Amino acid sequence: MSIDRRSLLGSSAAVIGAGMLTTAQAQTPAPPPPAPPAPITQILARYITGARFEDLPANVRKEGTRTFLNWMGVAVGGSHHETVNNAVAALSPFSGKPEANLMGRGDRLDILNAALVNGISSHIFDYDDTHLKTIIHPAGPVASAILALSQHRPVSGRDFLNALVLGVETECRIGNAVYPSHYDMGWHITGSCGVFGGAAAAGKLLGLTEQQMAWALGLAASQPVGLKIQFGTMTKSFHAGRAAQNGLTAALLAAQNYTADVTALEGKDGWAQDLSRAVNWAEVTEGLGTRYEAALNTYKPFACGIVGHPGIDAAIQLRGENKLTADQIDTVTLHANPLVLSLMGKTEPQIGLEGKFSIYHCVAVGLIYGAAGERQFQDAIVKDPVVVGLRRKITVNTDAAVPTQKSDLTIRLKTGKVLTRHIENAIGSLEKPLSDAALEAKFADLADGILPRTQAQKLMQLCWGLEQASDAGAIAQAGAV
Amino acid sequence: MSIDRRSLLGSSAAVIGAGMLTTAQAQTPAPPPPAPPAPITQILARYITGARFEDLPANVRKEGTRTFLNWMGVAVGGSHHETVNNAVAALSPFSGKPEANLMGRGDRLDILNAALVNGISSHIFDYDDTHLKTIIHPAGPVASAILALSQHRPVSGRDFLNALVLGVETECRIGNAVYPSHYDMGWHITGSCGVFGGAAAAGKLLGLTEQQMAWALGLAASQPVGLKIQFGTMTKSFHAGRAAQNGLTAALLAAQNYTADVTALEGKDGWAQDLSRAVNWAEVTEGLGTRYEAALNTYKPFACGIVGHPGIDAAIQLRGENKLTADQIDTVTLHANPLVLSLMGKTEPQIGLEGKFSIYHCVAVGLIYGAAGERQFQDAIVKDPVVVGLRRKITVNTDAAVPTQKSDLTIRLKTGKVLTRHIENAIGSLEKPLSDAALEAKFADLADGILPRTQAQKLMQLCWGLEQASDAGAIAQAGAV
Numbered sequence: 001m002s003i004d005r006r007s008l009l010g011s012s013a014a015v016i017g018a019g020m021l022t023t024a025q026a027q028t029p030a031p032p033p034p035a036p037p038a039p040i041t042q043i044l045a046r047y048i049t050g051a052r053f054e055d056l057p058a059n060v061r062k063e064g065t066r067t068f069l070n071w072m073g074v075a076v077g078g079s080h081h082e083t084v085n086n087a088v089a090a091l092s093p094f095s096g097k098p099e100a101n102l103m104g105r106g107d108r109l110d111i112l113n114a115a116l117v118n119g120i121s122s123h124i125f126d127y128d129d130t131h132l133k134t135i136i137h138p139a140g141p142v143a144s145a146i147l148a149l150s151q152h153r154p155v156s157g158r159d160f161l162n163a164l165v166l167g168v169e170t171e172c173r174i175g176n177a178v179y180p181s182h183y184d185m186g187w188h189i190t191g192s193c194g195v196f197g198g199a200a201a202a203g204k205l206l207g208l209t210e211q212q213m214a215w216a217l218g219l220a221a222s223q224p225v226g227l228k229i230q231f232g233t234m235t236k237s238f239h240a241g242r243a244a245q246n247g248l249t250a251a252l253l254a255a256q257n258y259t260a261d262v263t264a265l266e267g268k269d270g271w272a273q274d275l276s277r278a279v280n281w282a283e284v285t286e287g288l289g290t291r292y293e294a295a296l297n298t299y300k301p302f303a304c305g306i307v308g309h310p311g312i313d314a315a316i317q318l319r320g321e322n323k324l325t326a327d328q329i330d331t332v333t334l335h336a337n338p339l340v341l342s343l344m345g346k347t348e349p350q351i352g353l354e355g356k357f358s359i360y361h362c363v364a365v366g367l368i369y370g371a372a373g374e375r376q377f378q379d380a381i382v383k384d385p386v387v388v389g390l391r392r393k394i395t396v397n398t399d400a401a402v403p404t405q406k407s408d409l410t411i412r413l414k415t416g417k418v419l420t421r422h423i424e425n426a427i428g429s430l431e432k433p434l435s436d437a438a439l440e441a442k443f444a445d446l447a448d449g450i451l452p453r454t455q456a457q458k459l460m461q462l463c464w465g466l467e468q469a470s471d472a473g474a475i476a477q478a479g480a481v
Numbered sequence: 482m483s484i485d486r487r488s489l490l491g492s493s494a495a496v497i498g499a500g501m502l503t504t505a506q507a508q509t510p511a512p513p514p515p516a517p518p519a520p521i522t523q524i525l526a527r528y529i530t531g532a533r534f535e536d537l538p539a540n541v542r543k544e545g546t547r548t549f550l551n552w553m554g555v556a557v558g559g560s561h562h563e564t565v566n567n568a569v570a571a572l573s574p575f576s577g578k579p580e581a582n583l584m585g586r587g588d589r590l591d592i593l594n595a596a597l598v599n600g601i602s603s604h605i606f607d608y609d610d611t612h613l614k615t616i617i618h619p620a621g622p623v624a625s626a627i628l629a630l631s632q633h634r635p636v637s638g639r640d641f642l643n644a645l646v647l648g649v650e651t652e653c654r655i656g657n658a659v660y661p662s663h664y665d666m667g668w669h670i671t672g673s674c675g676v677f678g679g680a681a682a683a684g685k686l687l688g689l690t691e692q693q694m695a696w697a698l699g700l701a702a703s704q705p706v707g708l709k710i711q712f713g714t715m716t717k718s719f720h721a722g723r724a725a726q727n728g729l730t731a732a733l734l735a736a737q738n739y740t741a742d743v744t745a746l747e748g749k750d751g752w753a754q755d756l757s758r759a760v761n762w763a764e765v766t767e768g769l770g771t772r773y774e775a776a777l778n779t780y781k782p783f784a785c786g787i788v789g790h791p792g793i794d795a796a797i798q799l800r801g802e803n804k805l806t807a808d809q810i811d812t813v814t815l816h817a818n819p820l821v822l823s824l825m826g827k828t829e830p831q832i833g834l835e836g837k838f839s840i841y842h843c844v845a846v847g848l849i850y851g852a853a854g855e856r857q858f859q860d861a862i863v864k865d866p867v868v869v870g871l872r873r874k875i876t877v878n879t880d881a882a883v884p885t886q887k888s889d890l891t892i893r894l895k896t897g898k899v900l901t902r903h904i905e906n907a908i909g910s911l912e913k914p915l916s917d918a919a920l921e922a923k924f925a926d927l928a929d930g931i932l933p934r935t936q937a938q939k940l941m942q943l944c945w946g947l948e949q950a951s952d953a954g955a956i957a958q959a960g961a962v
Contacts, residue, residue, distance in 0.1 A: 228750035
């Protein structure tokens with residue numbers, strides 16, 4: 001991925017805290033940030049409370065539905081991970097009325113705890129949706145909050161979809177305004193911006209007034225979640241779930257007139273000042289209601305780091321076109337950006353999680369299985385002698401001139417025949433989005449072994465039919481066992 | 482208050498993010514922070530899990546008990562504020578098993594929600610305890626968490642007091658390490674550092690292993706609460722409560738082996754890098770177990786900003802010594818630091834809350850009532866003609882040469898007699914701490930009208946006897962109606 005956000009930051013971008021002293025010996029208070037261009041928190045509150053389902057363009061409704069379907073698949077798929085089991089064991093003794101289902105599971109919790117657990121579940125495999133401009137995973141903090149809420153307060157599929165889109169829009173626009181400074185400071189942006197998405201979406205479904213919505217966003221601003229240092233621990237997926245839970249909490253409090261500062265995003269001593277060194281508020285306000293970040297959501301076809309995707313895509317294409325089997329292959333050479341080896345350079349992975357950081361494993365399973373879903377990162381597959389054998393035949397040549405979204409794969413067969421494939425944009429990128437059929441295949445693969453096949457099929461149909469649903473909460477019931 | 486922390490930051494203070502570009506157009510990733518001197522998170526985890534009640538010096542045990550008593554008084558006193566009512570209305574529909582009492586109230590909630598609500602209640606009047614070096618209000622995030630927990634898992638008063646001290650120690654030492662940079666960035670330090678106090682204390686009572694305690698601190702690091710912009714809204718007191726709830730959540734998760742990064746405080750992309758520009762880790766590690774920040778806690782005698790306290794103290798002293806009544810007084814002149822007027826300069830307050838920002842009101846009630854507790858900031862008192870009349874006879878002369886903790890009060894009586902009083906350190910300061918009797922009077926005043934007098938007396942006795950209590954949770958029952 002070679003997203004360059006610098007060009008997106010206009011010349012009006014405000015710089016926070018520029019010129020401040022940074023030595024502890026000469027510490028002085030930070031100068032106040034430049035005046036914001038507009039009351040951002042209240043502009044967002046007005047937009048969110050006023051926006052109607054009827055105003056959503058067809059492509060945005062469609063992408064919102066795909067976002068929901070993909071979220072449901074990963075939430076079901078992650079639902080029996082040790083991380084989820086531990087969270088449920090810790091918190092279920094304190095759960096309230098068990099109104100809300102946990103996707104993929106048989107237990108139910110109160111809606112606040114369910115928002116947390118479903119959010120954790122949906123992020124565990126790092127296989128959820130991605131807003132590429134900010135690396136926010138938008139659905140976790142939003143869908144987890146409002147699906148739980150919809151089991152407490154019935155809501156139509158149309159209203160649910162509208163709230164989902166507005167939540168994604170809110171978190172991604174705020175993310176755009178502070179990216180990359182905020183991310184570079186060390187914040188896990190899915191949690192630290194996601195909380196606004198959860199609050200906006202839940203607040204929309206609660207019918208908050210404009211004033212209450214500003215309070216909800218203010219309450220969200222005081223509860224950012226997530227440090228990047230947690231990557232590799234269970235707390236990474238906690239961030240997505242806690243953002244959903246905090247956002248829902250903020251909306252519930254605001255609905256009871258629990259007040260917060262209504263300039264909490266942009267004001268002095270507010271969220272942006274505390275959590276970023278630079279901000280461009282035009283990213284929040286420009287084109288609100290006409291240009292949709294929610295339409296730019298993407299879905300991973302492969303359950304591993306995105307820089308490995310072009311190589312896997314090439315492997316699967318060549319396998320399919322040539323009906324390749326592992327025993328036909330003599331050598332494999334991948335020509336790719338150096339980031340591929342620095343992020344995914346493990347040559348001899350021993351367990352599934354290590355396989356996700358091995359481009360060798362990823363290309364090998366692409367060639368053998370024609371897939372690199374969560375299933376291909378199970379421990380048994382990583383240890384399979386056929387996979388191990390093919391992995392060792394793979395060489396990676398790195399070249400900084402190759403952009404991260406591209407790569408070339410060359411396969412020499414034992415017959416001497418040479419196959420090559422150039423990938424300009426991998427499957428799952430914005431330029432080459434995952435098809436509906438591929439989303440369904442991903443979903444089915446994730447649900448396999450957790451939900452009966454007929455239930456998984458029915459659940460997918462319910463997700464596709466979200467816009468027509470009279471009761472969105474019924475979909476949550478269909479996602480549980 | 483003229484605390485100068487610069488001199489406390491040693492030359493080993495690390496500077497985070499120094500030299501980084503701050504223009505949005507030329508944004509680059511922050512350089513990694515300097516290597517920390519030691520594994521801070523794990524040092525704290527080892528200390529917290531190993532520290533025994535028997536190791537606490539007598540003065541620390543006493544100050545911990547006073548901290549608890551003061552917390553109980555403010556939690557009872559704030560319990561029927563609109564802020565608490567709104568929070569309870571919003572969250573009680575989702576509460577779990579009602580195991581934990583809300584101080585001063587008849588309703589019960591699950592322990593996580595009770596920790597939140599009692600924490601809110603204890604901070605509403607801005608009348609709670611203060612660690613002057615950091616302006617952290619230590620008890621809210623700690624006592625609220627463990628008192629609720631003690632109603633789920635019985636614990637002796639000794640263990641409770643030990644956990645309380647360790648929680649206060651943890652949050653205040655972390656606060657010392659990042660103050661003032663962290664506070665100047667805009668963080669409400671009671672919430673952003675308090676979460677560590679809640680996690681440490683709750684984790685201690687849950688019997689976490691050293692490894693689990695490091696996870697609990699890591700989980701806390703991902704959940705800082707609180708922006709200074711919220712001052713003046715209900716969300717300010719939310720910060721204290723949410724810090725307690727987040728800390729308790731972190732400890733409960735860690736007890737079920739929910740993992741987090743064990744260098745979350747000090748590591749790259751960790752808490753200090755994200756939330757401060759400078760840090761001095763020696764403030765956390767030096768004298769751990771021998772020098773106690775918990776012994777430096779202070780308690781406000783007056784329910785208003787601390788810069789007004791010397792003037793009120795002088796007024797109360799002169800009233801008492803001369804048996805003054807309002808009708809005897811011709812003019813009153815206060816000689817004080819300019820901060821007194823910039824923070825508390827309202828000449829004609831109309832409601833109780835405005836009275837807290839009026840030095841004129843504060844000195845007037847000191848002269849009339851010999852007190853400036855929460856009662857003296859009720860709307861009716863602010864509007865009382867006698868109070869209004871005396872307020873208008875008060876002049877404030879400011880002088881930057883007068884330190885904030887000092888002031889001179891001059892009263893000219895109608896007889897022509899002149900009374901003067903110089904205050905070197907106001908009552909409630911570290912140099913002139915509130916006596917046990919004054920703490921009891923404050924408690925009784927806060928509980929009046931909420932708890933029957935006999936119950937308030939009994940509750941105070943239970944707080945004083947914490948160290949001897951066989952069941953700390955029983956004190957929570959005694960604090961409810």
